[in-house]
Amino acid sequence: MSAIAYRFAVNVTPKPGILDPQGRAVEASLGHLGIVGVSGVRVGRRIELTVEAASEEAARGVAGRLAAELLANPLIEAHEIELLGSGAPGAR
Amino acid sequence: MSAIAYRFAVNVTPKPGILDPQGRAVEASLGHLGIVGVSGVRVGRRIELTVEAASEEAARGVAGRLAAELLANPLIEAHEIELLGSGAPGAR
Numbered sequence: 001m002s003a004i005a006y007r008f009a010v011n012v013t014p015k016p017g018i019l020d021p022q023g024r025a026v027e028a029s030l031g032h033l034g035i036v037g038v039s040g041v042r043v044g045r046r047i048e049l050t051v052e053a054a055s056e057e058a059a060r061g062v063a064g065r066l067a068a069e070l071l072a073n074p075l076i077e078a079h080e081i082e083l084l085g086s087g088a089p090g091a092r
Numbered sequence: 093m094s095a096i097a098y099r100f101a102v103n104v105t106p107k108p109g110i111l112d113p114q115g116r117a118v119e120a121s122l123g124h125l126g127i128v129g130v131s132g133v134r135v136g137r138r139i140e141l142t143v144e145a146a147s148e149e150a151a152r153g154v155a156g157r158l159a160a161e162l163l164a165n166p167l168i169e170a171h172e173i174e175l176l177g178s179g180a181p182g183a184r
Contacts, residue, residue: 003129009103011138026139026162033161035154037095037144046103046138047118052129062127069125070118 105136
């Protein structure tokens, strides 16, 4: 069984109710730019990565472990995993 | 014409060829976690925000201006705008 390369994005966002100073900073800058009608700004991270595995399920498992153990702080951040594409290894 | 609230995500990623020290740091940590088969890690940002506007086109224009002028550095970062949902203002 040959490996397939899966490209994922891990989207990490502050959980609801958690203070988000970067989001507040963006909102405070809007007036200077003359931008109106923008609210609810939340700043998180987006990590894109390739996982080589035998199946999409196995690849998602690796990405999920990485997200939970390294990329997100589960106390204050939520994460979701998004499949961007797949193909032969090395072809990304 | 009443305003509609559009929820967007702005995904900001390092452009191809641009050095990504955070991505290298994640890759260097994989061995300690016993995770294999992961490569091509790129660390960016994900900003979620609500724009109140009369149409989706107008709302996308505001989000695009905000992304280009405040959220991303166009010299080294690419950005894409993703519509997450829409509804009555205040209902997000």
